[in-house]
Amino acid sequence: MQTFLDYLLPVSIAVIMFGIGLGLTVSDFKRVLISPKAVLFGLFGQLILMPLIGFGIAFAFDLDPIYQLGIILIAACPGGTSSNIVTYMLNGRVALSVSMTAFNSFLIILTIPFILDLAFSLFWTSSREINLSMLDTFRDVALTVFIPVLTGLAARHYFPIIVEKIRKPLRFILPGIMFVVFLLVLINEKQSGDKSLVEYWDLLLPALCLNVLVMFVGFFSSGAAGINHEGKYTIAIEMGLQNSALAIFLANNVIQIDGLSLIAVLYGSFSFFTTLIIAWLMKRFMKKKEAIINP
Template structure:
């Protein structure tokens, strides 16, 4: 069953990204690159504000030091592909979301080793190095995000506007369904998720939930303060809320061989998709709207 879980997740991500690409065209990314303010603010929020928020939170939170390192690891792994789907479902700026995911996948090669090493020095009183393989990471992001999106956009460019419009409604049901199916398979069949007693770990869930909510609010209001449009602000909030828990789990298990660190990644992934969707929906509906163009 573990083999099934290992196969389903990357395959599901690829299909979802292809489906998202079907509703886009290359011109949709023009604004992102010609007016990069939203990209710069989004990346700065994820790479700088997110770990800083986690650092302040765990510094004062009374938990075992190794769990503090685990929360810092989660904060250092921004931009899971699920954020692209949530941005699509909530009609956020999907090209911005995809662009942030792609850029983050490169930047974390440098930021994760720095954050994790610093966290061990601060909290665990020991030094431990993390070395993310450049080509392995690039291959993963190319195969699961970049190539599927480009393939979907290529198909979108070749069909008529009427045909492209016909994709919208079924994809709104199909893509979330695929994500839900993948989530269920990973939760119930991935060996790393077995025997997790959530009630016994409530003291760890509380700071993780606070981190999720707090970082989304910080991302949203920072974007608005810097005069980004409402749609851009809640898209950045989505990116702040959904971390790459799969990557955090891989680092915990394969690179650091630490079950306590992997527990934090599992706990965060167990609620963050639903909580991020709910908070982003609230911000979309009730957040203060700004009229300034970015």
């Protein structure tokens, strides 16, 4: 099973990132250059605030070091295609969501090695040597994130009619791929673990805290920065719905420590639904507040 996952995970990540690329156009990047405030603040939230919150949660909960590392790993990953889907479902700023996903998918090539190196120095006490060079991580993430996104962008540019026909079904196919990956990893964790996955319920609380806390921090901090209503909950969605599939890939294929992917698997099992519900409540809150201010 593990050998199969070693091939399935990178292929799945590449397909998902290719799907994200199909939703991009050159105008998305032009929009960022013309009005970069929301994207820059969103990237600040994901690249700075999220890891800081992740470290705080890792220190706050009495967890095994491997699970503390798991919290940091999921906090270091970018938003995935699911965040774009949730934003679309709630009529948020889809272009902002896609732009944040794209730019962050490129920037993590530099940020993930730094964040994980810091996490290992703080939490990992084993004498085992961890091979986590920036060059290796750059290569693996580039092959599964950077190149597929650029390929999808090029495909939409040169074959717009074909891409337009498949983009809508991809909104359902890509989450389906992630669901299958999570299911297979869950089965693998159950087979290789020393206890049932049900007994890992105590890990759900820190994972849920990360999901909920970063959403509210993103929502209120972006509001304080002057981001408009739709931008506020779009940033909250992008911060709350991390690319769990990428975290699983990094845990199993790059870092290669047993059990490290468990937090990402648990996070991926509920974060789509909790993020959707919380963002919907944020949207209703804004509407009610606006109705009171402008009756």
